[in-house]
Amino acid sequence: MKVSILLPAHERPALLMQAIASASAQEFLADEYEIVVVHDGLDADWLPVSDWGPPVLRVHAIPHKSLGAAINAAANLARGDYLTVLPDDDLIRPHKLRVLMAALEAHPEADGVYARPQYINGDGEPIETPARLREWLLEHPVVTPASFARDGLMVHGVATMYRRAAWLSTGPWDETLPTAEEWEWHVRFFYTGHTLVAVDAVTDYYRVHDAQKSRRKARGQRTRREVLAGIRRRYSPWPEQYR
Numbered sequence: 001m002k003v004s005i006l007l008p009a010h011e012r013p014a015l016l017m018q019a020i021a022s023a024s025a026q027e028f029l030a031d032e033y034e035i036v037v038v039h040d041g042l043d044a045d046w047l048p049v050s051d052w053g054p055p056v057l058r059v060h061a062i063p064h065k066s067l068g069a070a071i072n073a074a075a076n077l078a079r080g081d082y083l084t085v086l087p088d089d090d091l092i093r094p095h096k097l098r099v100l101m102a103a104l105e106a107h108p109e110a111d112g113v114y115a116r117p118q119y120i121n122g123d124g125e126p127i128e129t130p131a132r133l134r135e136w137l138l139e140h141p142v143v144t145p146a147s148f149a150r151d152g153l154m155v156h157g158v159a160t161m162y163r164r165a166a167w168l169s170t171g172p173w174d175e176t177l178p179t180a181e182e183w184e185w186h187v188r189f190f191y192t193g194h195t196l197v198a199v200d201a202v203t204d205y206y207r208v209h210d211a212q213k214s215r216r217k218a219r220g221q222r223t224r225r226e227v228l229a230g231i232r233r234r235y236s237p238w239p240e241q242y243r
Contacts, residue, residue: 003033003097003161004080008070009088010040015207018124020057022091022205027098030055036077038062040070068173068181075167084161085182089207090117091124092158096203100161103199111166111194114143115159115203122209134200143196148187155196157182158204166194177231179224184231191235 005023009016016037023035034056041064062073067087075083082101086092096115103113116137119129136154140147143155170189173181 001032001034001079001081003028003082003084003101004074004078005033005035005092005097006071006074006078006083006085007035007037007088008040008067008074008085009037010064010067010070012088016088019086019088019091022093023086024055024057025094026055026092026096027094028101033097034058034078034080036060036074038070038074038077040064040067066175066177066181068175068177071181072172072175075172078164081164082161083164083167085157086204087158089209090158091120091205091207093203093205095201096159097161099201099203100199103197104161104163107197109195110142110197111189112160112162112196113199114155114196115199115201117156117159117204117206118202120205120207122207124205124207127208129206137198137200141198143190143198145190145193148190153183153186153190155186156204156206157186158206159202160196162189166192170194177227180227180231183228184234187231187235 007019007023020035020037026033035058037057037059039059039061041062058077060073060077062069071085082104084100100113100115104110107113114137116133117129119127121127133154133156140151166189170185170192173185177184
């Protein structure tokens with residue numbers, strides 16, 4: 001098995017089906033990748049797995065806990081040499097697996113690759129994508145711990161792919177965080193000594209909608225700021241070799 005798509009889901013069955021459909025339409029041999037769906041607190045029996053054609057679609061349910069718990073469960077079930085994440089409210093473009101896996105195989109020194117998404121609204125229509133995402137990508141053809149410590153981090157997790165060994169050595173996502181789980185894991189990924197190589201391509205659709213945890217108003221926004229500050233304190237001061 002070449003690639004595992006980790007697809008965490010929670011209480012959005014209509015969007016989940018769209019995400020699965022996009023993952024199933026890859027320009028990639030169907031027997032070389034799998035879709036691993038983990039329902040965070042949902043009954044998975046309703047999903048017609050037996051009726052789904054290739055690629056392999058595997059579904060698992062866990063007691064409701066967190067996004068991190070769903071990601072970790074999916075990673076533990078995954079059989080691929082490479083791992084990529086697809087949240088249930090996002091979509092992937094047909095060429096994603098082909099393009100990112102080719103980049104990883106062309107760069108054996110890299111632990112992962114990152115591209116960029118196209119932003120869409122709740123209805124799936126394209127909206128303005130921050131220009132800074134591509135600017136940052138072009139400025140950082142290789143992201144190392146040193147470049148992250150110096151310039152911050154603008155890697156969009158929906159448009160990434162990792163080698164299994166690098167994922168495992170970084171460790172699981174923090175299941176206790178209510179938000180910014182991906183950011184914390186990437187900080188740890190780089191401080192473990194791993195690198196990402198940039199791929200100047202749009203590989204995913206990132207959905208911007210009111211239900212997103214990171215976009216909630218008032219108390220939710222304060223929570224995210226507090227969590228980010230806590231993560232920075234956790235890794236502060238930056239390691240001497242990365243200053």
